[in-house]
Structure formats: structure tokens, C-alpha cells
Amino acid sequence: MLTVNAYAAPSATDPLVPTTIERRDVGPTDVLIAIRYAGICHSDIHTVHGDWGPITYPQVVGHEIVGEVVEIGPEVTRHKVGDRVGVGCMVNSCRECDNCRAGMEQYCLKGNVGTYASVDRDGTITQGGYSTHVVVDQDFVLRVPESIPYEKAAPLLCAGITTYSPLAHWHAGPGKRVAVVGLGGLGHMAVKIAHAMGAEVTVLSRSLRKKDDGLALGADQYYATGDPGTFERLANHFDLIVNTVSAPLELDAYLGLLRLDGTMVNVGAPAEALPLHVFTLFGNRRSFAGSGIGSIAETQEMLDFCAEHGIAPETELIAASQINDAYARVLASDVRYRFVIDIATLTGSGEDAA
Ligand SMILES: NC(=O)c1ccc[n+]([C@@H]2O[C@H](COP(=O)([O-])OP(=O)(O)OC[C@H]3O[C@@H](n4cnc5c(N)ncnc54)[C@H](O)[C@@H]3O)[C@@H](O)[C@H]2O)c1
Numbered sequence: 552m553l554t555v556n557a558y559a560a561p562s563a564t565d566p567l568v569p570t571t572i573e574r575r576d577v578g579p580t581d582v583l584i585a586i587r588y589a590g591i592c593h594s595d596i597h598t599v600h601g602d603w604g605p606i607t608y609p610q611v612v613g614h615e616i617v618g619e620v621v622e623i624g625p626e627v628t629r630h631k632v633g634d635r636v637g638v639g640c641m642v643n644s645c646r647e648c649d650n651c652r653a654g655m656e657q658y659c660l661k662g663n664v665g666t667y668a669s670v671d672r673d674g675t676i677t678q679g680g681y682s683t684h685v686v687v688d689q690d691f692v693l694r695v696p697e698s699i700p701y702e703k704a705a706p707l708l709c710a711g712i713t714t715y716s717p718l719a720h721w722h723a724g725p726g727k728r729v730a731v732v733g734l735g736g737l738g739h740m741a742v743k744i745a746h747a748m749g750a751e752v753t754v755l756s757r758s759l760r761k762k763d764d765g766l767a768l769g770a771d772q773y774y775a776t777g778d779p780g781t782f783e784r785l786a787n788h789f790d791l792i793v794n795t796v797s798a799p800l801e802l803d804a805y806l807g808l809l810r811l812d813g814t815m816v817n818v819g820a821p822a823e824a825l826p827l828h829v830f831t832l833f834g835n836r837r838s839f840a841g842s843g844i845g846s847i848a849e850t851q852e853m854l855d856f857c858a859e860h861g862i863a864p865e866t867e868l869i870a871a872s873q874i875n876d877a878y879a880r881v882l883a884s885d886v887r888y889r890f891v892i893d894i895a896t897l898t899g900s901g902e903d904a905a
Pocket residue numbers: 591592593594595597709710713733734735736737738757795796797798799817818819820821842843844881882884886888
């Protein structure tokens with residue numbers, strides 16, 4: 552076992568604190584990764600706060616992980632020491648169910664093993680990327696293209712794939728009108744990726760506060776949802792709406808913006824159940840859908856797509872000691888557009904490295 556420095560949530564309400572955790576020995580098909588950067592996803596915050604149900608503490612979160620391979624097991628063929636690699640939201644799956652066999656292990660029928668707060672194959676609870684090292688089975692480790700700096704690659708492992716997957720599945724591209732609801736970590740990636748796919752992109756945000764940013768990110772239009780006129784002006788307009796908002800929304804109002812056969816796909820994950828009137832779906836034969844992260848193969852495809860199109864997230868680099876402040880800022884919608892932790896500052900002693 553390897554004892555490594557980490558930042559953990561001691562409870563649902565206390566601030567995260569520096570600590571140490573154990574990583575399992577490198578097994579035959581495992582890869583030991585020295586983590587360089589870890590992104591802060593809103594899901595990390597939902598999880599530690601218990602929004603989605605109780606978890607066990609202390610819990611280390613973080614599922615936007617990038618770093619370097621420092622050791623491999625004897626049967627590892629896909630990665631070698633020195634490789635630039637990433638780990639996203641899952642670290643294993645059953646590999647036997649219909650969905651795993653179809654290459655969609657994110658939808659594993661036995662539940663994929665999450666990078667944190669899941670039961671690992673050895674029965675322990677998985678601990679995430681706010682730490683200096685992680686041991687992961689080679690099949691759940693991604694190759695980070697050379698042209699993407701480590702720091703910029705981290706948010707792609709969740710925010711990137713979670714928006715790429717529905718955009719690809721519902722064919723965002725030339726001639727398609729795509730709306731992105733919410734301009735946070737996921738939302739700003741959705742804008743960049745949908746634009747690169749060739750779609751006409753509209754941001755729907757509460758106010759026009761981030762309009763200049765949205766247009767610079769690649770949006771063609773930007774509307775405030777706080778203005779009721781927006782819902783009249785854009786009625787029956789979009790082919791695809793990607794909702795990235797972390798809080799409940801009035802679904803009927805947004806569904807009314809879909810044109811014939813349009814789909815609204817929810818990737819935002821509020822804890823609450825959301826009501827909707829089915830009559831809103833009858834009009835224009837609309838669909839309401841959900842989408843969870845993406846498969847390992849599709850995550851690799853997304854990384855290669857981002858490298859090819861020069862797509863990188865807007866990041867704000869922080870030291871480990873600033874994680875709690877960053878959480879407060881994410882909750883206050885004060886993030887432009889992803890916090891990334893410099894793991895070199897994570898000493899585990901409670902003091903940041905110089
Ligand atoms: N489906 C998946 O696989 C998946 C993967 C990752 C994240 N998520 C979820 O997606 C959501 C967004 O994650 P993120 O990291 O981009 O978060 P974020 O905080 O960076 O972005 C959320 C956006 O929603 C906006 N927002 C918050 N409350 C709002 C409200 N009441 N009305 C309108 N807008 C509001 C914020 O201003 C912000 O722009 C979270 O719920 C997260 O858990 C889902």
C-alpha cells in the first residue's frame with residue numbers, strides 16, 4: 552500500500568482538510584499515476600454535501616484527473632511509465648453486462664465504479680483525485696494528447712466528455728440549432744464543442760452578465776432567461792437543448808423552445824425531482840432526455856477531438872489550500888469557468904508547498 556497526501560471532506564458540512572489516504576498496491580493490470588492537476592466539478596460538491604444521498608467520510612473527491620504514469624503492473628499493455636494520462640468519473644465496470652459489452656461502461660447495468668464514493672473491487676470506498684497519486688486499472692486510463700497542457704486537460708475528463716457525448720449522440724453539427732443552458736464548467740465546454748462541431752450555438756443564462764464571455768467562447772447568440780421575452784422570441788426554435796444547470800429549472804418553459812422532433816437533454820444533476828407537463832412533449836413531438844458522462848472510448852475520441860480543434864477549457868489554477876474558497880465560489884456562480892487544483896501544492900501537512 553502507498554500512503555499519499557490528499558484533501559478530504561471530513562463530513563457533509565465541515566471544510567475539506569489535508570490528510571493522507573492509502574492507495575492499493577499496483578496490481579497486474581494497474582497503473583500508478585502521479586497526479587499533476589485535478590479539476591473541481593460541481594458533482595464533487597453535490598457529493599461531499601450529501602445532495603445525492605449519504606456517503607461515508609472522510610471522502611476524497613475529484614474526477615478530472617491528469618498526471619504521469621510512474622509505475623505499471625506486469626500485464627499492462629496500454630500505458631507505459633512516463634505517459635501523459637487522465638482519469639475521469641469511473642475507474643471500473645462489470646465488463647459483462649449488455650451495456651459494458653456494447654462499449655458503454657458508463658451505463659454498466661451493475662453500476663460503474665465511480666472514481667470516488669463507490670465500492671471498489673477490493674471492497675474499499677474509492678477516493679478521488681484531490682490527492683498526489685491514484686492506482687487505476689489500465690482500461691479506465693485515457694491518453695492525453697501532447698498538444699493539450701496537463702492543466703487544460705483535467706476538465707475535459709468530466710466537463711468535456713459530459714457535454715461532448717450528448718452533442719455527438721444528438722448530432723450537433725451544421726444546420727442544427729443548439730442551446731446551452733447555464734454557463735458554468737459544463738456549459739462553457741458545451742459551447743466550445745458545439746461550435747467546433749459546426750452547430751449554431753445559443754447560450755441561455757439567467758442574465759447577460761457573461762454575454763461577452765459566451766460570444767468569445769463561440770456562441771452565436773446569448774439570451775437572458777430572466778427576461779420572459781426570451782421564451783417568446785425563441786419558441787419552437789431549437790433542435791437540441793443541453794441543460795447543464797445544477798439546480799431545478801422550469802422544464803416546460805425550456806421544452807417549449809424545441810422545434811419539431813427537438814430534444815432537451817439534461818446533464819445538470821439537481822437532487823430534486825423535476826415536474827413537467829407531458830402535453831409540452833406532445834407539441835412538436837419533443838423529447839426530454841438525460842445523459843451521463845461518456846464511455847472510455849468516447850472520452851478518448853473527445854480528447855482527440857479537442858486536440859484536433861484546439862479546444863481547451865478556461866481554467867483558474869488554485870492551490871490546494873484554496874479548495875474551500877473555490878467551492879464557495881462555484882456555489883455562488885463565480886467561476887470562469889473551471890477551478891483546477893495544482894497538486895504540487897498538496898503537501899498533506901496543512902501547509903502549501905512554496
Ligand atoms: N450528467 C453527468 O454525467 C454529469 C457530469 C458532470 C456534472 N454533472 C452535473 O452538471 C451540473 C453542472 O456542473 P458544473 O460543474 O458545470 O457546475 P457549475 O457550477 O460550474 O455550473 C452550473 C451553472 O448553472 C448555473 N445555475 C446555478 N443555479 C442556477 C439556477 N437556479 N438557475 C439557472 N442557472 C443556475 C450556474 O450559474 C452555472 O453557470 C451539476 O449538477 C453536476 O453535478 C452531471
